[in-house]
Amino acid sequence: LSIPSDYYWTKAVLTLYQYCHQHHKQQILLMNHDCTPTPGCLTQLLNFQEAHPEAACHVVLVNREQPDVVWWAGRRTRFAQRDLWLFHQHPLTELPGAPYTVDAMPGQCLLMPIAAAREEFLYARYLPHYFSDIVQTSCMRRAGFPLYVIPDAIALKDHSDLELKRKRTRCD
Secondary structure (H helix, E strand, O other): OOOOOOOOHHHHHHHHHHHHHHOOOOEEEEEOOOEEEOOOHHHHHHHHHHHOOOOEEEEEEEEOOEEEEEEEOOEEOOOOOOOEEOOOOOEHHHOOOOOEEOOEOOOOEEEEEHHHOOHHHOOOOOOOOOOHHHHHHHHHHHOOOOEEEEEEEEEEEOOOOHHHHHHHHOOO
């Protein structure tokens, strides 16, 4: 699938969704360029999604430099309250032993059923690059697709281009 390099995240993902719907795919795996699944990680996602076909599931993310400390393992959102990143900066050993539900997830290593891949969840006009993934998964949850973090599925996150990413969100 050829996607022009000047497409921001949302338009590229929308192009992927359209392709998968046209070709009758059953699942979609979104994975960022800076995310490296550990051995067995994707198998854990696929096994969980097979047992829960309506669910979207995500890996636990750790920094490449600190592979035993959680960088991201779920998000709780509540109206008029600050978002809570579950287990952020906690040791991996503090994660629950079984998959657990969350309110929103990024698209860094997200496996979803094709039915959850909806254009209206992306809000492309308002969120062309950042934050569309969080909004998208919140919409999935509200539409009846449960969101799970799989604690045995770990991926390494590389922050070496973090400053370049932050620059894209600044007004200058």
